[in-house]
Amino acid sequence: MNIHLDRHSTIPLKEQIYLDIAQRIRTELFKPGQQLPSVRQYAAQLGVSLLTVVAAYRLLEQAGLVQTIHGSGTFVAKQGRGLFTASQQTGMNQANPWDWQLTVNDYLPRASMWSQSAERLPRSIMDLATAAIHSSLLPIGPLSASIQKALTLYPDAIGKLSTFGGDPEFIAVIADYLKTCDISLEPHQMLISNGTQQGIDLFCRTFLGPADTIAVETPCFSGAIDAFRLSQATIQPIPVDSQGIRLDILEEVAEKTSLKAIYTVPTYHNPTGSVMPLRRRHELLEFASAHNILILEDEPHRELVFTASAKKLPPPLKMLDTSGRVIYLKGFSKFLFPGIRLGLLAADGTIYKRLLAAKSIVDMGSPLWPQKSLIPFFQSSQVKKHLTQLNQVLRKRSQLVTKTLETSLNPCIKWQNPAAGLYLWLTLPPQISADSLIPEAHHRGIHFLPSSIFYPGEPAANHLRICWTNLSDQDLPVSLAILCELLNHAVQRDCQ
């Protein structure tokens, strides 16, 4: 365990230690029952006073995350977190011939994607957690035909390494496709990554370290927080409102703190679903320019447009950027080919070149054949046809979901009406923790994401995110009914 302490931060050291350990426990890098280092060991390791560690442990205890047994030490609490915990405990009770491995330090501060993934649950669980679209709604037929065709057109591509930045021919067809979405990028700005998650990570590898601070929309996509934490940068949470990241707070923060970068999902913010209007986009760019700050813009699915209000989406920040300040991440996995998972990173000048150098170090470039195999698909009219159909289906689904929640959910549970986006962000009364509902949810056969993983610092506990596009037509109404029953029951029990 390596905790990066920022001694210049306004956050007291005891709270920094508390938050770091709390995130490891919440994302299960520390297992229930695992013993924490003694106060004395820990104080020596971190170079802080005994009192600081004692205070941090007390905060952990108050949060119910650890238990101190006098004479024995401090242990991660065993309280139920659903099926995850059960399977973990089974693992723990087995004899482990590699106990010495626990002495090997690592640099992983949290791993929420891993800890919350439905892959660790029984197959029968209905997954309202993963932000994906069910494969029955994806263009499997046209993609198969494209792969077939590519086997004839580019058979040698199976036997050749890709160039680090991606296949030039694939990049060219992607550039053409993007033009149809009013996104104009030149091939020399474009780099193919393994999904946008790798794009975030490449940015971290290249530009973030312990001396840097990144401002992060809060709540925020948990995979991005994981990557920022891994870089050991200081994360500065910035609240969002219905128009995205709050500039008034950014301005305030910038007076006291030197920010290196801002992470934003301006179009269909994850998890709240909001869209940043054009005016705030311009203001954000001006702010970044005035303070010489990089912007990491993440855009997973601008193509999904199924409400009237979503029809006039403002352009990506990258299209408004004239100074090469925005690093733009464009995903395709959500609505086209999650099983092939290629994403796009676009940047300019030396920022681009340095990200390319990082890509060469981390995996030598995304593989050639998958890129070639998608060329016929992007060259055909199938993409547009698929998107038209998909948006129709999602429109109907979205209406169904809204109607179900309106009629079945206790009115003291609120949610943001989605402009589009694949998820809903539900808000429970403040005294109810979504984490505490996970065991019962698993018991009843559904899985969702508790809000705790969406916060880089101390989490708000009374929200949850559900994705309504990842289930089959049959499972969706069943799982929504279970969800409503579960939440209503919790509200009735706790809100009397």
Place this chain on the structure above:
Amino acid sequence: MNIHLDRHSTIPLKEQIYLDIAQRIRTELFKPGQQLPSVRQYAAQLGVSLLTVVAAYRLLEQAGLVQTIHGSGTFVAKQGRGLFTASQQTGMNQANPWDWQLTVNDYLPRASMWSQSAERLPRSIMDLATAAIHSSLLPIGPLSASIQKALTLYPDAIGKLSTFGGDPEFIAVIADYLKTCDISLEPHQMLISNGTQQGIDLFCRTFLGPADTIAVETPCFSGAIDAFRLSQATIQPIPVDSQGIRLDILEEVAEKTSLKAIYTVPTYHNPTGSVMPLRRRHELLEFASAHNILILEDEPHRELVFTASAKKLPPPLKMLDTSGRVIYLKGFSKFLFPGIRLGLLAADGTIYKRLLAAKSIVDMGSPLWPQKSLIPFFQSSQVKKHLTQLNQVLRKRSQLVTKTLETSLNPCIKWQNPAAGLYLWLTLPPQISADSLIPEAHHRGIHFLPSSIFYPGEPAANHLRICWTNLSDQDLPVSLAILCELLNHAVQRDCQ
């Protein structure tokens, strides 16, 4: 530019600064003509005395890497490094609207794979640099058939996310295949990565940081050095002999330095091609166990066996490891499907789990469809058939290469007779720098790797690596003839 200085190291600070900047210049992260920060700025940034930076800059000047112009500053020298430099300089002379980007610090200490890649050279260049097998020698037909078949068997896989560790069905067939190579691994030990390069990087992300030291075979695969440098760990070079890493020196080092890990390519060492015999493998494991050190074992192509001596390869270290200490990386790209680039990482216990958590952070798992598309191939008899054929072809090629060099090369140029391996490590007389031959090589239409990139610290300059498997049957003899002429000419000129 963020230089990690180790104030407890036996290497003086001025040399640490020198080595760091030298590697950036050699791998072209710093461009010819680029101005270095002033001595004053730099000393302040690093927290060292002016004299230390002056001394480091003097070392850079003595090495011919920078030029100081009085009154103007210190600039990266413009001396020719072949076509790379020419293209770079063209880029530099263009107006650059993003000059401010140069003020953005990054964490990339070197990027040799990128700087030396043939992809940045004209297409007509004959590539003796990339360690790959020409696609005409790879099983494109059987792989195409496998992809075809998978389209029928697993069409939905195109539309589904993979689990973080890899597809269980793919992992199971890989486990079966490995058994035919006498490698016995259980699925719960296995993680699918994007080539072994990502495996190295996952290890770095999880276990290496500024406080750690990793012992590295020297010379060493340059992509691994890039990743270790990026982690900011201290790299401890350990020389190799004809039997691999030298244990006597490891023992000496371990008396003074606490090592966290050792990186080794015991089977067909890159770049020298040597094979570590069984006895040294056992000794290395005992050493690691006695000092509680992790071993990162990289095995890119154990399947290539085309000399009599190579027929009895000792088992991987991982097969001899009973304590869960070895992290094993197994590649397939070299001899099966470089265009799909999937690799295997195998580890045990919490070491495995933490690497899996890191994989979830960096890219959420390797994509599902490419894994599914290879299942029919591994289930067929085509793999073994291909390997038999390939080894026959390589045997003939290897003989041709050896004969050409024996008859055409000046006898004061030496090379190690390859047990197998795809490359030859040539040694020139000590006064000749392989780097200095690159411009002429490019001029004559060939590319090879100079030894400088294979050293984590101060490089030996008088070696070069050629890969003799990446060219067509037609190009190989032509490029070898050019190489011999070029080297002979250099020797005649410099060895009188």
